[in-house]
Amino acid sequence: MLLPFDLLLSLLLITTGWAAVFSRDLFRAVILFIIFGLLLSIAWIRLEAPDIALAEAAIGAGLTGALLLNTIAFLRSREVAKAASVLHQTHHVALRRITDQVLLVISISTGIIMAFLLLSVVKSKPDDLKILVESHLHESGVTYPVTAVLLNFRGYDTFLEIGVLVLAVIGLLSLKRTNSEVIAGLEHRDSILSGFTRFIIPFIIIIAGYLLWSGTKAPGGAFQAGAVLGAGVVLLSLSGSPVRIKLSRAIGRLLLVFGFFVFLAYAFGALLGGLRLLEYPAGQAGIFIIIIEIALTLSIASILAGLFVLSSPGDFIGSGSSYENGEGS
């Protein structure tokens, strides 16, 4: 029934995706990437995947777009003093070489073959995983299948996922220089932004708490709640709020690893208590899932906000110490 809508949405996705990859101007490419992410959220809704839509809008489009913009700002701010040839690099699209065009043709034909193969194979896709999940859902401690898979049946993957997040932020912390270089930055306290932030932060906290709680029986969960909360912290940092959590102090770093350690502590505790790896005791899975999810939410929020703050373009004169090394907000 909604096939024309799906066709139109797919066309939009392909065009914005193409423009995001091959656009001449890098800034335009990033903005189009953010638009691509938001269109993708609509596609997830069409595919009956509301949790993915929430995560894509917040993390995929929002945070990745913000990180890309930060990096562009950094590159541009350092390029001002350099030769024009460097500026050419951000504007250059290398589709002129014959090898590049041949590569494009090969990629497109490979894609067509892939699509045909997928379409012929998917008709015979077995259903057994879904049936397994639904038959064991009542034992999982939650009533929403995706949360049950994430936190119970495939809890090991989620455990490693939070580990990857921690690794990423540790990588950023170790790569970021304590640079003494300062650039003349704009010191603006945008009154609209700070007023809006002050207005929206209580709602963000409530919405994050709701998303966390609703994950047990409806779309939601730790990652979506963490992403919303992290966005709130990013807003606080952008609007020059006096609220600061220094990443160089213990409390900031504790927040970063808190989720991973709670999960790890549960894994050890379960093993010591005679259960298998990450197995919940019968009938009490719900309580443990909630505790782990709360810890995960706090950590994910801190890590995502930390990723953004650590990617800031550089030190600004006069804006206090908002963007100095090791400091987040």
Place this chain on the structure above:
Amino acid sequence: MNQVAVYIITGCVMFVMGFAGLVIQKHLLRKVLALNIMGSGVFMVLTAVAHWTGGSRPDPVPHALVLTGIVVAVSASAFGMMLIRRVFEETGKSELPGDDEDRIYDPDSGDKEIQ
């Protein structure tokens, strides 16, 4: 069923576009962008296949995989971007040394490239 086939095809197209961009583009940040588009293509294929057999109750396992994938993609992108910054700080260029050597012509002069 037709609706899901549309998304499977779109996913493949996005994957291919991202791959082509990743290989063809020289600027490192564009490579990160292309990688993200590739990832989105993969996620779309996974979610479409989950919906194919599910109808109103899609298969939850690919959904969990895609959620994990989105988070891992943002972690890798953030780390990649920090590496790009360090490459730029060390070498002053935002392209890798090998790719940079090809640039011995003026891109806007319309010349064929000398390789």
